[in-house]
Amino acid sequence: MAGNPARRARLRALALVAPLLIFVGVTFVAPLATMLMRSVHDPVVADALPETLALLEGWDGDGLPAEAVYETAARELERSNEERTIGQVAGRVNRVQGGLRSVFTSTARELRDARLDTGAAQDTWRGTMTAIDSAWADPAPWHALRTAGERFTSRHYLNAVDMERLPDGAIGRQPEERRIYLRLFGRTMLVSGAITVLCLLLGYPIAHLIARAPPGRADLLLVLVLVPFWTSLLVRTTSWIVLLQTQGVINDVLVAIGLVGDDGRLAMVYNMTGTLIAMTHVLLPFMVLPLYSVMRGIPPQYMSAAASLGATPLQAFLRVYLPQSLPGVGAGALLVFILSIGFYITPALVGGSDGQLISNMIAYHMQTSLNWGLAGALGGILLVGVLVLYMVYDRLVGVERMGLS
Amino acid sequence: MSGNDVHVEFAGVSKSYDGRTLVVRDLDLSVRTGEFVTLLGPSGSGKTTILMMLAGFQTPTGGEIRIGGRPIQNLPPRKRGIGMVFQNYALFPHMSVGANLAFPLEVRGMAAEERQARVGRALALVRLEELSDRRPGQLSGGQQQRVAIARALVFEPELVLMDEPLGALDRSLREEMQYEIRRIHRSLGVTIVYVTHDQQEAMVMSDRIAVLRDGVVEQIAPPEGLYEEPERAFVASFIGENNRLHGRVAGMVDRDVCEVETGGEMVRALKVAPCEVGDHVTLSIRPERVEINPEPGRYRNELRAEVEDLTFLGDHLRVRLAACAREDFIVKIPNVLGHGGLLEGDAVRIGWTASDCRALNHEGGDE
Numbered sequence: 001m002a003g004n005p006a007r008r009a010r011l012r013a014l015a016l017v018a019p020l021l022i023f024v025g026v027t028f029v030a031p032l033a034t035m036l037m038r039s040v041h042d043p044v045v046a047d048a049l050p051e052t053l054a055l056l057e058g059w060d061g062d063g064l065p066a067e068a069v070y071e072t073a074a075r076e077l078e079r080s081n082e083e084r085t086i087g088q089v090a091g092r093v094n095r096v097q098g099g100l101r102s103v104f105t106s107t108a109r110e111l112r113d114a115r116l117d118t119g120a121a122q123d124t125w126r127g128t129m130t131a132i133d134s135a136w137a138d139p140a141p142w143h144a145l146r147t148a149g150e151r152f153t154s155r156h157y158l159n160a161v162d163m164e165r166l167p168d169g170a171i172g173r174q175p176e177e178r179r180i181y182l183r184l185f186g187r188t189m190l191v192s193g194a195i196t197v198l199c200l201l202l203g204y205p206i207a208h209l210i211a212r213a214p215p216g217r218a219d220l221l222l223v224l225v226l227v228p229f230w231t232s233l234l235v236r237t238t239s240w241i242v243l244l245q246t247q248g249v250i251n252d253v254l255v256a257i258g259l260v261g262d263d264g265r266l267a268m269v270y271n272m273t274g275t276l277i278a279m280t281h282v283l284l285p286f287m288v289l290p291l292y293s294v295m296r297g298i299p300p301q302y303m304s305a306a307a308s309l310g311a312t313p314l315q316a317f318l319r320v321y322l323p324q325s326l327p328g329v330g331a332g333a334l335l336v337f338i339l340s341i342g343f344y345i346t347p348a349l350v351g352g353s354d355g356q357l358i359s360n361m362i363a364y365h366m367q368t369s370l371n372w373g374l375a376g377a378l379g380g381i382l383l384v385g386v387l388v389l390y391m392v393y394d395r396l397v398g399v400e401r402m403g404l405s
Numbered sequence: 406m407s408g409n410d411v412h413v414e415f416a417g418v419s420k421s422y423d424g425r426t427l428v429v430r431d432l433d434l435s436v437r438t439g440e441f442v443t444l445l446g447p448s449g450s451g452k453t454t455i456l457m458m459l460a461g462f463q464t465p466t467g468g469e470i471r472i473g474g475r476p477i478q479n480l481p482p483r484k485r486g487i488g489m490v491f492q493n494y495a496l497f498p499h500m501s502v503g504a505n506l507a508f509p510l511e512v513r514g515m516a517a518e519e520r521q522a523r524v525g526r527a528l529a530l531v532r533l534e535e536l537s538d539r540r541p542g543q544l545s546g547g548q549q550q551r552v553a554i555a556r557a558l559v560f561e562p563e564l565v566l567m568d569e570p571l572g573a574l575d576r577s578l579r580e581e582m583q584y585e586i587r588r589i590h591r592s593l594g595v596t597i598v599y600v601t602h603d604q605q606e607a608m609v610m611s612d613r614i615a616v617l618r619d620g621v622v623e624q625i626a627p628p629e630g631l632y633e634e635p636e637r638a639f640v641a642s643f644i645g646e647n648n649r650l651h652g653r654v655a656g657m658v659d660r661d662v663c664e665v666e667t668g669g670e671m672v673r674a675l676k677v678a679p680c681e682v683g684d685h686v687t688l689s690i691r692p693e694r695v696e697i698n699p700e701p702g703r704y705r706n707e708l709r710a711e712v713e714d715l716t717f718l719g720d721h722l723r724v725r726l727a728a729c730a731r732e733d734f735i736v737k738i739p740n741v742l743g744h745g746g747l748l749e750g751d752a753v754r755i756g757w758t759a760s761d762c763r764a765l766n767h768e769g770g771d772e
């Protein structure tokens with residue numbers, strides 16, 4: 001009985017945090033797990049043509065499969081057509097090799113009529129299918145089907161890093177014109193790095209100013225930093241369009257004071273410049289706040305001490321202040337960088353075509369191409385990248401010194 | 406003392422932060438070369454401001470500060486060559502003890518070999534040779550204090566300022582460090598200006614103590630002088646314990662002694678502040694200079710009193726008496742004599758010499 005009160009207290013504590021745990025589970029863990037699962041697990045084709053795929057196991061890959069394979073495939077394609085899953089199946093095969101969508105959909109659709117048409121000359125299923133679409137006289141659709149039929153697959157991840165599994169099973173690079181993701185990852189890293197550096201250059205002096213200001217003024221300055229933070233992201237981003245566009249405020253002013261001619265208006269939005277400017281502005285508070293929090297903990301006495309010991313202001317800053325503010329620099333940089341590489345709305349609105357980042361591509365695959373497996377794989381790579389960064393930071397600086405609390 | 410011996414000189418220095426109230430008023434103060442001078446006063450007395458003006462972190466509103474005869478107002482702190490020990494040590498937490506000590510030498514561009522030798526000597530001076538590689542956070546308060554002192558001395562400044570450096574230490578450590586600082590001062594012969602609100606600390610280390618109140622030096626004298634011959638009631642009460650009796654001058658006995666009427670008694674006292682018959686004065690009598698039940702006729706000042714309260718404090722017995730219409734007249738009896746079987750409620754006689762009872766300027770308001 002002695003353990004009972006403690007046990008009850010534990011249960012009560014658990015009951016109190018249960019809503020949060022359930023919320024986090026439903027809104028964070030479950031979607032994340034689902035998306036990551038989708039990036040490696042795709043049962044659509046395997047469920048639609050199970051027997052065909054089983055028979056293809058025994059196919060050596062050279063030449064055409066046996067008649068039995070054609071027969072089973074015809075039956076299962078027809079059933080898939082009746083069950084209205086053929087669209088999804090064809091779409092997945094098409095992702096493995098372009099141009100196969102219509103081969104599968106039309107074959108599935110016309111098989112029934114072809115079979116009933118007993119007057120046809122073809123007496124084999126191979127003949128029947130080849131008559132519907134000549135592509136069946138080639139091993140390519142079968143290779144594609146076999147690849148698309150893997151329940152657990154690495155092809156989304158390979159795809160996400162511009163690789164593919166070659167017909168012989170080896171892993172090789174995608175053809176030149178299909179290599180887009182690595183370059184996009186690279187650009188995302190580069191842009192995020194640039195934004196992080198810009199935020200640091202702009203945020204460090206501001207944070208220092210706030211940390212050293214007398215309490216009343218510090219509060220005011222902090223509010224000035226936070227007001228944009230409280231404003232809708234959409235409003236802030238569209239405001240930048242108003243300011244930066246060709247007929248916008250900044251260009252008008254530049255033209256008015258004669259710095260640029262009316263026909264030489266600067267293109268500052270719908271390109272990389274727009275993405276850089278707007279994202280730096282949006283993410284600046286994430287740099288300023290951790291910096292401020294660390295800097296506030298550095299007593300001004302240290303700078304006085306350095307001066308009394310003979311250091312110039314620059315020496316005092318570089319040797320005494322900067323090293324002590326590094327945890328804040330690390331925390332701010334990590335935050336801004338991680339947020340940048342996953343940023344979506346701002347580049348989507350002001351980025352134009354060359355200001356798009358990897359997250360815009362993920363959104364495209366989620367909403368337009370409906371290739372959720374690839375979206376999941378791209379997201380998964382992004383997630384791993386963030387975790388690696390976090391671990392590097394933890395190793396170098398120590399997460400507990402971040403000063404976010 | 407010749408004029409050459411003056412190391413630090415404040416001439417008519419004033420300081421105001423808001424342009425209205427003066428934190429330091431018309432300060433004249435000279436510190437001789439090699440002297441240990443303590444600025445002693447309660448908080449708000451301006452002592453730290455004086456130190457900060459000398460170090461260069463505050464600018465005087467008026468007047469001139471000279472070091473070695475040269476005005477220094479326009480020198481930034483780093484060019485004043487003053488060693489400074491801060492209240493909370495201000496040791497750089499991201500550097501080892503050795504690096505902290507090497508810092509002032511590095512910024513002066515000293516060669517690595519010379520640097521190491523100096524750091525070693527400074528650590529030896531404060532007896533911490535073996536802790537060179539530790540971080541300040543791994544040291545005890547007392548050790549950090551020694552490192553801070555070593556760092557202020559390592560570049561061999563002629564003038565060292567200390568701003569309540571022992572404030573964060575516990576009592577026994579504080580006492581130990583007082584003797585340590587005194588030893589270092591004597592062995593190096595540097596000039597030290599020290600700020601504290603602790604009168605005992607000031608007594609232990611200082612050659613001279615300047616007692617400050619409201620931005621004004623009330624008295625500057627060696628410790629014995631302040632204790633034995635306070636010139637103002639504030640000094641008498643701030644340095645050591647004393648009995649303060651308020652009264653009115655009733656008559657003059659001779660040039661040095663006056664008669665004061667206090668609480669219905671007539672007391673003879675040494676005339677310290679200039680006073681006339683009828684003036685209000687404050688009498689200051691040290692508790693250990695009062696004798697209980699003296700031989701009759703031994704003192705001209707002999708009054709009746711009643712024992713209110715006895716407290717045994719080891720080295721002395723503290724007796725609270727009702728006398729001169731007050732109930733907080735304190736007498737200390739050293740433990741060498743015993744206390745003659747005093748009991749609470751006893752009626753006793755008390756007596757003291759006129760020279761131990763000082764008639765000072767009247768201090769109103771703090772009754």
